[in-house]
Amino acid sequence: MPDPMKIRATTVGDETEVKVLMSHEMETGQRKDGQGKTIPAWFIQNVSVTWNSKTVLSAQWGTAVAKNPFVSFRFKGGAKGDKITVTWVDNRAEKRTDESMIA
Amino acid sequence: MILRAERRELGSCRAASLILTQSACVLALSFCVTACALAQTSAVDEIAKYRAALQDGNPAELWEARGEDLWKQKRGPKQVSLEGCDLGLGPGIVKGAYTRLPMYFADADRVMDLETRLVWCMVTLQAYNESQAKKQPFGNGERKSDIEALVAFVTSTSRGMPMNVALKHPKEVEMYQAGEKIFSYRGGPHDFGCVTCHADEGKRIRLQDLPNLTTREGAQKAYTTWPAYRVSQGELRSFEWRLYDCFRQQRFPELLFGSDASIALTLYLARNANGAIFDAPAIKR
Amino acid sequence: MKSPLISATIITIGVSACVTAASNEEISSKAAAMLKSSFKANGQATLDRLDQDATQHLCSEFAGKAPPRDVAQKIEALNLATVKYPTDGNLLGDWKNGEKIAQEGRGKQFSDDPAGPVGGNCYACHQLSPQELSYGTIGPSLYQFGKLRGYGPETQRYAYGKIYNPDAYAACSNMPRFGHNGILSEQQIKDVTALLMDPASPVNR
Numbered sequence: 001m002p003d004p005m006k007i008r009a010t011t012v013g014d015e016t017e018v019k020v021l022m023s024h025e026m027e028t029g030q031r032k033d034g035q036g037k038t039i040p041a042w043f044i045q046n047v048s049v050t051w052n053s054k055t056v057l058s059a060q061w062g063t064a065v066a067k068n069p070f071v072s073f074r075f076k077g078g079a080k081g082d083k084i085t086v087t088w089v090d091n092r093a094e095k096r097t098d099e100s101m102i103a
Numbered sequence: 104m105i106l107r108a109e110r111r112e113l114g115s116c117r118a119a120s121l122i123l124t125q126s127a128c129v130l131a132l133s134f135c136v137t138a139c140a141l142a143q144t145s146a147v148d149e150i151a152k153y154r155a156a157l158q159d160g161n162p163a164e165l166w167e168a169r170g171e172d173l174w175k176q177k178r179g180p181k182q183v184s185l186e187g188c189d190l191g192l193g194p195g196i197v198k199g200a201y202t203r204l205p206m207y208f209a210d211a212d213r214v215m216d217l218e219t220r221l222v223w224c225m226v227t228l229q230a231y232n233e234s235q236a237k238k239q240p241f242g243n244g245e246r247k248s249d250i251e252a253l254v255a256f257v258t259s260t261s262r263g264m265p266m267n268v269a270l271k272h273p274k275e276v277e278m279y280q281a282g283e284k285i286f287s288y289r290g291g292p293h294d295f296g297c298v299t300c301h302a303d304e305g306k307r308i309r310l311q312d313l314p315n316l317t318t319r320e321g322a323q324k325a326y327t328t329w330p331a332y333r334v335s336q337g338e339l340r341s342f343e344w345r346l347y348d349c350f351r352q353q354r355f356p357e358l359l360f361g362s363d364a365s366i367a368l369t370l371y372l373a374r375n376a377n378g379a380i381f382d383a384p385a386i387k388r
Numbered sequence: 389m390k391s392p393l394i395s396a397t398i399i400t401i402g403v404s405a406c407v408t409a410a411s412n413e414e415i416s417s418k419a420a421a422m423l424k425s426s427f428k429a430n431g432q433a434t435l436d437r438l439d440q441d442a443t444q445h446l447c448s449e450f451a452g453k454a455p456p457r458d459v460a461q462k463i464e465a466l467n468l469a470t471v472k473y474p475t476d477g478n479l480l481g482d483w484k485n486g487e488k489i490a491q492e493g494r495g496k497q498f499s500d501d502p503a504g505p506v507g508g509n510c511y512a513c514h515q516l517s518p519q520e521l522s523y524g525t526i527g528p529s530l531y532q533f534g535k536l537r538g539y540g541p542e543t544q545r546y547a548y549g550k551i552y553n554p555d556a557y558a559a560c561s562n563m564p565r566f567g568h569n570g571i572l573s574e575q576q577i578k579d580v581t582a583l584l585m586d587p588a589s590p591v592n593r
Contacts, residue, residue, distance in 0.1 A: 004168060280418075284419035285423060288419065288448050289444045300526065302451065309523065354437065355427060356429050356430055357427060362425065367419070
């Protein structure tokens with residue numbers, strides 16, 4: 001099973017800042033191993049973030065995103081104690097969902 | 104709403120950033136190719152800026168979280184956690200322990216660094232055999248190292264505390280003196296020793312600045328920023344890894360994990376860093 | 389507030405007491421024994437690499453600083469006797485190959501293919517061709533090496549000898565003894581000498 005994400009959500013004025021760190025190899029499909037064989041691409045394809053079950057971000061990623069990606073964004077309306085849920089799905093259909101409260 | 108995902112890759116003198124706006128859901132790629140023609144000093148500045156930008160999302164936190172789980176989980180043949188492990192401040196006390204290591208442990212009758220002590224606890228508390236506990240000292244992609252994760256967790260609790268390594272026990276003194284000697288020991292086909300790169304001020308290898316580890320300031324700055332997430336490797340690296348890879352580049356044979364030479368060098372540098380505020384896990388190129 | 393200061397004083401006394409207890413020789417031999425038990429052979433990097441020759445042993449005593457004049461003279465004489473010049477008398481090879489050797493950082497590490505390239509990695513420590521901006525500063529800049537010193541046979545001999553065994557000219561140099569320790573072949577040393585000494589080399593333009 002993939003490792004957990006690290007999610008931090010804090011209110012800054014009337015906005016909520018969400019920072020997410022994900023654990024993923026994000027293999028580009030361009031690299032070769034010691035034997036010269038291409039290492040197959042393996043990367044997060046879809047990311048979605050919900051705030052109290054309302055989608056506040058959805059993104060489609062490719063191989064240009066780094067290993068162990070870091071994402072930060074802001075949205076309006078969040079309040080302390082609200083639930084933030086982050087889900088990613090990669091091209092092997094592996095999936096990880098984690099939750100956090102707005103602090 | 105702006106989402107930023109940064110590509111952490113600087114190996115080939117290139118920093119690319121990816122900007123994504125949610126409203127349009129369109130990828131706007133802007134590859135800021137930092138020209139390799141930058142003057143050397145400004146390359147150093149650029150790396151510093153890049154590091155500051157990443158500080159916020161240091162992936163070392165992923166290792167810290169995994170290490171905390173490993174510390175608390177009931178594991179091994181005895182199915183107990185590491186919460187009874189004595190890192191020098193008493194069983195289960197993690198906070199601040201790293202600032203006093205390496206140190207002499209009477210139960211093992213040996214000076215130990217953090218990595219060696221973790222292996223000791225995995226063996227004595229959890230009943231792993233020593234080779235199981237040591238089998239993956241350093242991570243490599245999908246083959247993750249439990250030791251490096253535990254190191255990330257334990258060290259993170261000492262952030263902000265001053266280094267405070269004692270030389271009280273005669274074995275600590277002996278280890279420190281051996282560490283100092285090993286630091287200047289030159290050998291191998293290239294005559295290299297630690298001193299070749301780390302005994303002078305303001306030098307660099309290619310464009311990489313080299314700390315002078317023979318001065319207090321140099322040792323303090325270097326020692327308090329390990330372990331670190333190495334962007335170029337996508338791995339969190341422990342201090343034992345740092346020594347292992349230095350010796351590889353020195354053309355020496357392979358440094359054994361938990362060996363006396365690694366502990367002696369670590370004690371030498373940790374002690375010289377005394378008084379400095381510990382600030383790791385850090386993030387490095 | 390006073391107690392940390394007091395304990396620090398006690399520690400200092402403890403250390404100095406033990407320093408006098410163990411002689412420098414004893415500490416050195418303990419450290420050498422410790423090294424022996426702390427490594428394992430890996431491919432081409434065998435354990436005999438931990439054994440020091442006379443130069444390495446003497447130079448290890450000065451913690452990266454220059455040795456006293458009498459020791460330095462002894463080391464320089466010892467190493468000067470090892471320099472072997474090519475039998476054909478020709479010291480200059482092809483500077484283009486020399487540039488490649490200067491760029492190549494691989495060779496002799498346990499992670500390197502023993503059948504793969506072995507370079508001089510000159511740029512790690514020296515500036516050479518002005519086109520290469522990624523150079524280190526452990527050694528002096530060698531830009532315009534031949535142009536500044538002249539292209540004569542004496543300078544050629546010095547350049548070749550310096551690459552072959554730098555300790556012959558500066559005891560305990562940080563630079564590897566490329567010829568003496570068999571890192572670079574005679575032809576490779578000729579090529580790097582040409583990089584420094586050929587008027588057509590980018591180093592001299």
